[in-house]
Amino acid sequence: MSDSARSPAPAVVPAHFQSFLAFDFGLKRTGVASGNRLLRTATPQPTIKAEGDARFAQVEARIKEWQPDALVIGVPWHPDGAAHENTRRAQKFARQLRGRFNLQVFEVDERYSTTEALASGARDADAASACIILEQFLRSLEE
Numbered sequence: 001m002s003d004s005a006r007s008p009a010p011a012v013v014p015a016h017f018q019s020f021l022a023f024d025f026g027l028k029r030t031g032v033a034s035g036n037r038l039l040r041t042a043t044p045q046p047t048i049k050a051e052g053d054a055r056f057a058q059v060e061a062r063i064k065e066w067q068p069d070a071l072v073i074g075v076p077w078h079p080d081g082a083a084h085e086n087t088r089r090a091q092k093f094a095r096q097l098r099g100r101f102n103l104q105v106f107e108v109d110e111r112y113s114t115t116e117a118l119a120s121g122a123r124d125a126d127a128a129s130a131c132i133i134l135e136q137f138l139r140s141l142e143e
Contacts, residue, residue, distance in 0.1 A: 013106065013141055017069040021045075021062060022134035023097075024074045024113065024126055025090045030055060031126030034066050035134045037141060042134035044127035056100060063101055071103050074110025074133035108137045 022042065024031035029049050035042035048058045063071075075090040077083060094105045113129040113136075122128030 013070070017104070019066065019068045020070055020072050020134060020137070021066050021068040022072040022074070022108075022130045022137065023059070023093070024110065024129040024133055025093045026126060027051065027089070029126045030059075031124070031128070031130035032062060033127060033130035033134045034068070035131075035138055037138060040135065040138040040141075042131040042138070044124060044131050047124055047126040056096070059097070060101070063103070068103065071097055071101070071105045072134055072137045073097065073105060073107055074113055074129065075107045077109055077111055079111065106137060108133050110136075 018037045020035055020037075022033045022035065028051060029047050031047050032045040033042040034045055045062065048055055048062075050058055071094075073090060073094045075094070076086045091107070094107055097103065098105045110129070110133045113132040114125055116132055117125040117128035120128065
């Protein structure tokens with residue numbers, strides 16, 4: 001498998017990073033969840049229904065409200081691990097978050113998170129998917 005067809009390696013997350021905001025990036029809707037390391041749970045937040053700069057204004061409002069130590073973004077991959085257009089879009093969004101908000105951004109392989117959210121009967125699949133992404137990330141952290 002080539003480097004471009006591989007999910008990101010688990011990141012080292014400093015122990016003092018306790019609170020996180022997670023995003024399930026989409027072109028028209030971006031799911032949001034908040035959570036913390038201690039409880040290892042995520043809470044859905046209202047989905048951002050905006051594009052371009054309007055999206056970033058809403059992201060900025062969430063960051064000001066929640067004051068997270070870092071951000072988490074779900075990055076989709078094909079089942080075989082290959083990248084596709086939405087992989088690149090999500091990674092670009094992660095780079096933009098780093099640049100605009102000067103926070104560390106952790107990428108999580110989010111294959112099937114939306115499918116799982118829909119299967120659970122979530123009313124807001126985007127926010128539920130962001131919760132799944134964040135809880136997966138929190139479970140991966142060292143005690």
